[in-house]
Amino acid sequence: MTQTPTARPAQPTLTAHRVAADVGPLELADYQKAVRLLLRHPLVTPIWPDAAALPLVRRWADRLRVDLPEVLGYRLVTSADTARLVRVQDELDATQPALTRAGRPFDRRRYAYLVLALAALGRSGTQITLSELAESVAADAARVDGLGMDTERKADRDAFVDAIAFLEARGALRTADGNAAAWAGDPEKAEALYDIDRGITGAVYQPNRVLQHLRSVTELLGDGKGGAARGVSGTSLSGNTQRRSAARRARRLVLEQPAVYYTDVEESLHGQLRGGALAEDLERLTGLVMERRAEGVALIDVSGRLSDARFPAGGTVAQAAVLLAAKIAEQVGKPGVARLPAASAAERLAAAAARIDGALPDRGGFQAVLDALAVDDLEGLGGLAAVGEQDLDAAEPAGARDGDGARETTYPFLPDAWLRAAMHRLAAEFGAGMSSDLRDDPDRLTAQAVVLLASFRLVAPVPGGVLALPLLGRYRSVTAQVKTRAPAIPKPTQPSLFETVSQTPAVEESTL
Structure with missing residues (x-):
């Protein structure tokens, strides 16, 4: 007896998504402006970052709800008074902190006061005085080991008012009377009254995970659909889904990082980073230009329309950093300079996660992680043990092979x-x-300049010094002079890291 073969179900095919598919040429620049605005300011309100921002996002909201999830895995949530871009984080990034009234990054205390203030506002009515809010935050802070808040201490009042100023700038709080700065100076003589915007307050902080269920900070990373930063294999997912997830992650890396080096990411992303679709999608989405080199790729922001930081830039640290970059680029071209491997992104993530997990108030749930990551392992990430000058001659040359025969x-x-x-x-x-x-x-x-160079992926700090990364080659032959009433380095008109500076010669395919 023969059986009639049954037809196999058709396998779904991976169809290409056209970014801004229904946006005409004359409107494309306006659409891209809305994209850049959301990427730079994930929370948009009637007053933040300015009065024109929310109407612009609203105009393109329908199109953005289609493109952003498909291209980046991001999600746009809108309400009457807010537009919130829920992003996916693939790395632990300390380069975009909240800022104080003086423009300095928030410390742990200020972040804690900010979150406690949001919790207190969620329990409040439509108005609240600053002293009442301070009392509520102080009561909650007293129950957190190592935190506390004493309104008799000027330092604690300043930290608290910095958190309140952050909320006020975004419209979550509106001053009805009084002055917070005066209260910080003398709470006995000054007071402030605020109207509470509950919609904005609820949009300020929207974690995409239930924090009580997390066992490690790394569980905040990734999109939860096979695109986690820790290299989730996604074996249960279809091939199309895996490719889509890898493509989104590759686009996010290029969009969020000053430069992406092929050696810094897992091989599963190399094809996506080298493919033409990535450049086409990101260029049409943002209006920026993709540049490729033998070592990696970067999205060029010539006019500073998207970048939240510029380099080169004004200021002593930035000027000293570009001069130091030029000196390093000059030095690495000399014979006898030692070469060492760098920790990969996955290794850097493991080290940072171990430090953060170990600092959580309840260490019990993370003890197994900490035991597995011994101190010696952390110091030797990427094969980099503490290096002294006496060890430099023993360093392996470029392209040395490891024990498996792979080129390192x-x-x-x-x-x-x-x-x-x-x-x-x-x-x-x-x-x-x-x-x-x-x-x-x-x-x-020197220390501050190295931190700045590292944030732009120009150098990689390692025990005992730094490694010069390929992008640093763009700053060979920088010229500078001291001018009266002017910065030591003339400020360029663009912040592009892959563009030449001053009289820098044209860059070859391999910069170092």
């Missing part, structure tokens, strides 16, 4: 002593254009 990428290593000496010379030569406190403390200036 290495980068020029500059020790701390060399960096400090170079900054001392720069301070002596260009000190007239620097602020006096940093000019007179070159070691502190």
